[in-house]
Amino acid sequence: MSWKERITVNLLQCGGRPCIRGMRIRVIDVLDLLASGLTQEQVLEELPDLEKEDIEAALKYAGSRLDHPIIAA
Numbered sequence: 001m002s003w004k005e006r007i008t009v010n011l012l013q014c015g016g017r018p019c020i021r022g023m024r025i026r027v028i029d030v031l032d033l034l035a036s037g038l039t040q041e042q043v044l045e046e047l048p049d050l051e052k053e054d055i056e057a058a059l060k061y062a063g064s065r066l067d068h069p070i071i072a073a
Contacts, residue, residue: 003057003064018061020054030058 008022018027025047033043040055 003060006054006057007061020050020058023049025050025054027058027061030055031062034059 006021007018007027008020009016009018010022013019013022014024014026019025020027020030030043030047030050033046034040034055038046040052043055044050044052
């Protein structure tokens with residue numbers, strides 16, 4: 001399963017923000033926990049409905065959203 005199959009967007013759920021596998025766990029929630037210093041194992045303990053592949057998908061999704069050229073004016 002690729003990250004594109006794990007990250008879902010539903011306009012009627014979480015304000016249309018990207019979520020993990022249709023659950024109400026937003027990608028930003030996972031990223032915030034990692035950014036605050038939690039390990040992947042700690043994130044899985046904090047959010048037991050997640051799978052390791054979900055965390056990897058959230059990271060890959062974020063990377064894909066940021067991978068664009070900056071055009072200087």
